Amino acid sequence: MSEHVVRPSRRLVLKSLASGAGLALAGSRIGDVLAQGTAPAAVTSNRLRPLVPSGVMSGDVTATSGIVWSRADRPSRMIVEYSMSESFKSFERRIGPAALESSDFTARMDLTGLPPGADVFYRVRFQDLVNDKAFSEPVTGRLRTATLSADRPVTFVFSGDEAGQGWGINERFGGYRIYEAMRRESPDFFIHSGDQIYADNPIQAEVKLPDGSLWNNVVTEAKSHVAQTLDDYRGAFSYNHLDANKRRFMAEVPFLVQWDDHEVRNNWYPGQQIGPEEKRYQTRAISLLAARAKQAMFEYNPFRINQLDPEQVYRGFQFGPLLDVFMLDERSYRGPNSPNRQTKLDTDSQFLGPQQAAWLKQSLKASKAAWKVIASDMPISLVVPDGNPDVPKGTYEAWANADDGAPSGRELELMDILRFIKRENIANVVWVTADVHYAQATYYDPSRAKFSEFKPFWEFVGGPINAGTFGPNELDMTFGPELRYVSIPKDNPQNQSPAARQQYYGRAKIDPASRAMTVSLHDLDGKSLWEVKLDPEA
DSSP states (O other), X not given: OOOOEEOOOHHHHHHHHHHTOOOOOTTSHHHHHHHTTOOOTTOOOTTTSOOOTTOEEEESOOSSOEXXXXXXXXXXXXXXXXXXXXXXXXXXXXXXXXXXGGGTTEEEEEEOSOOTXXXXXXXXXXXXXXXXXXXXXXXXXXXXXXXXXXXXXXEEEEEOOBSOTTOOOOXXXXXXXXXXXXXXXXXXXXXXXSOOSOTTOOOOSXXXXXXXXXXXXXXXXXXXXXXXXXXXXXXXXXXXXXXXXXXXXXTTXXXXXXXXXXTTSTTOOTTOBOOTTOOSOSOOBHHHHHHHHHHHHHHTSOOOOOSSOTTOOOEEXXXXXXXXXXXXXXXXXXXXXXXXXXXXXXXXTOSSOHHHHHHHHHHHHHOOSSEEEEEOSSOSSBOOBOOOTTSOTTOBOSSOOSOOSSOOTTHHHHHHHHHHHHHTTXXXXXXXXXXXXXXXXXXXXXXXXXXXXXXOEEEEEOOOSBSOBOOOOOBOOTTOEEEEEESSOTTOOSSBOGGGOOOEEEEEEEOTTTOOEEEEEEETTOOEEEEEEEOOOO
């Protein structure tokens, strides 16, 4: 349904008061009541009104727009009111789409015509489609549009890997504490670098820790087994919304999200058939599982859907003169996982695929921003073996192939991108990623590399948000990586629970005066562990 703006009038105020319809209108007593989170007298029972179990969320912000997302518990219509004032003294209302069974009662609205560089306050309610006098209580949120000014700083945070290895929401531990730490940074937006869910990792009520104590999880039926049906994947996404820290963060910070492997199944690639060694799956075709997972991912995130390709995940965002962000998709177009030693770039060795790679190169070339951040869901030089029981040993999952030599396999595609950046003299490119479940800062120096036709650049790794800690991974030297910081020791025990406090996120701040970008890496409570100031190339 096309959205439209309704401006309050005295006639509408009187009509709503008389009918008890529950419309929150500027200057009316009923508007004041709804702004305080209470309901009109016409409907007093939660049993009769729609509920909003997953809170609100925003994302894919531009200078003049932002997606607002929420979810109801029954067939209902989304209504969004927004204001430039937290008090909602004056506001606009937009009538949104119906939240139906076909979308698991999720709904999103693209708020357009917003002012640049502004805090926009919004509240979401749902109107019952059976009893149209029944409205949910309003749930409030805030998003920040991208600035067009060169005089305003830009701050963002990044991390990934959420609820993996059976480490779920432990309320005794404080839940997903890292979301609260990131919220306190008051960032302009958050890059979720993938593994938003672990569809292949069930969550049980208790897990015994090495010291004999218990890790206690919130449990749901959907997370008691691996995800295979559409409802299973939906249940995995909705599970993470049970965490109070995440809901609070969602309501205050816009998301830019991408996916990696665990949204579907560990280390998946298109066309894969799950082998007989993996006993947990009755559905063996990965492409079918991936289609269900992608639908759930789009339903449960504030994506701005590409009308030409409704399933496209990669996209770019402009944050004024200081920053452009390019979100990659390293799942949908990759060739099969293999020893990754091909000597030519073709359908077997591609990672981004030719269309996405061309988009990235041309977008980087067209960018006028001081800094260009590439959000990659997998790291460049860290070796990530494909350890699934149904694949041969010596099979690799990411860019690197552990041979330290000249580029081969998927490295050929990266070589082409890095060479293009140098040839076009594109300055100040930084990569951010997650996937490996620890934090790292890496400087890539062409003088140390087997292939040297590239400009020096940095890569920063965050994560996990709430998952097992692993690593550190082996380093492939093809592109001359130099480790500047690693958050864990070489002999670190694998799959450490969040109780070990080895959960990490990154923060980047761009100063408008110097145009320098300061990147820091933080633990789950926000303590800064390491930082570097990057001066822009002229």
